[in-house]
Amino acid sequence: MTLHGLIFYLLASVILASTGMAITRRNLVHAVLYLVFSFIGSALLFCLFGAPFLALLQVIIYAGAIMVVFLFIVMMVKPDLSEGTVLPLRQLLPMVLFGFMYAVVGVLVAVTDPAGRAVLETAVAKPTEFGHYVFARHYLAVEIISLILLIGLMGALHLGREKVPKEPEEPS
Amino acid sequence: MIVPFGHVIVLAGALFLLGITCAVCRRNLIMVVLGVEIMLNAASIIFLAGALRWFSMEGQVFVVMVLAIAATEVAIGLALIVYAYRRTGSVDPINFNCLNEQPTGSQLAGFIRE
Known part of the structure; x- marks a missing residue:
């Protein structure tokens, strides 16, 4: 070896x-x-x-x-703290079975x-060659990656913002 | 000379199996996302080994994309977890199967309050 x-x-x-x-x-x-x-x-x-x-x-x-x-x-x-065993048996048994197969x-x-x-x-693969390879052949993929990251940023901002509580509507 | 390609496949398969065990069996949303991360890592290992096996750099390019996808997935997944935690006060996935039944008791306390 x-x-x-x-x-x-x-x-x-x-x-x-x-x-x-x-x-x-x-x-x-x-x-x-x-x-x-x-x-x-x-x-x-x-x-x-x-x-x-x-x-x-x-x-x-x-x-x-x-x-x-x-x-x-x-x-x-x-x-x-309410979690029972770390890997509950009911979920672990099928997992072990199929995982073994x-x-x-x-x-x-x-x-x-x-x-x-x-x-x-x-x-x-030297970093220089790798960079040349990526930007010569896969520049479109790099742009798509940047768009995906932008979408991730927008999604995280949208989900994470605090909701302003609405005024309760008067029952008519 | 390093090792036979099959041994790398076995390593990546075992790592993927560990990740899927974590994602399926753990009763905690954070551990589920962590399991997905482990699976993505196993995929990158096998991509790099394939790139070395066939002397092609496509595998390495794809690993960069896997990294970007992992970062995006973690950002959105963890934001979703925090959002769900704010509404229900729990990170146990069993508390989120609430589309198919009437809201009962403490399970949906957060939803009722809103």
């Missing part, structure tokens, strides 16, 4: 373990912090897969911005697929 392979398996185990810890925490702050750990692990994985620019974006946007938004919302919402089929597909046996080579 090469050094790169070793790094991959280490990162994979760290990502899976921290995500598993995150989805079973009752305290939402702990869950978000474990998820930050998982996202930084996947940023390192991106770096291993030859996308250093996307690794930086992953750290800045996912682990930085999105998780901080989650932390703010966790602070705004009162902790729900899905895992078996997925592993079978991944093992038998001839494309899956090909070994990945190390390669790096």
Whole structure:
């Protein structure tokens, strides 16, 4: 096993373990912090897969911005103490059943697929080349992304504004 | 040389499974949105591995779009959660299945007050 392979398996185990810890925490702050750990692990994985620019974006946007938004919302919402078990059995049993089937089929597909046996080579897409590629071939997609972000901003503003209470109407 | 492509598929599939477990089983709206985030992350991992496997940069471009979609989805999803929390005082999704029945008791206290 090469050094790169070793790094991959280490990162994979760290990502899976921290995500598993995150989805079973009752305290939402702990869950978000474990998820930050998982996202930084996947940023390192991106770096291993030859996308250093996307690794930086992953750290800045996912682990930085999105998780901080989650932390703010966790602070705004009162902790729900009425929750029984963290993963209720009535919902977990079907999930385990179908998840097991899905895992078996997925592993079978991944093992038998001839494309899956090909070994990945190390390669790096430099940020300059990546930027040239994006803006030479996908400039329309970048514009669409900016429109989507604008729509998200407008939606969040509309949902988050305080409603002015109306005057109660006189019953006629 | 890193690893076989199949191992990356297994990693992304396991991560997706964890995310969907979180989205389906947790009784908390914030954890549901968090599960969707985990699923999007698994999708980006497999996109990048595919980009490396076939030496094409399309996969990396798509990861940028996944990032943008994730940011938008979180902004609107969390705004919706706060809006629902203001109206009902709860983040348990069981309190929001109120379209199919008459409002009963404390379940819809927020709606009645308005």
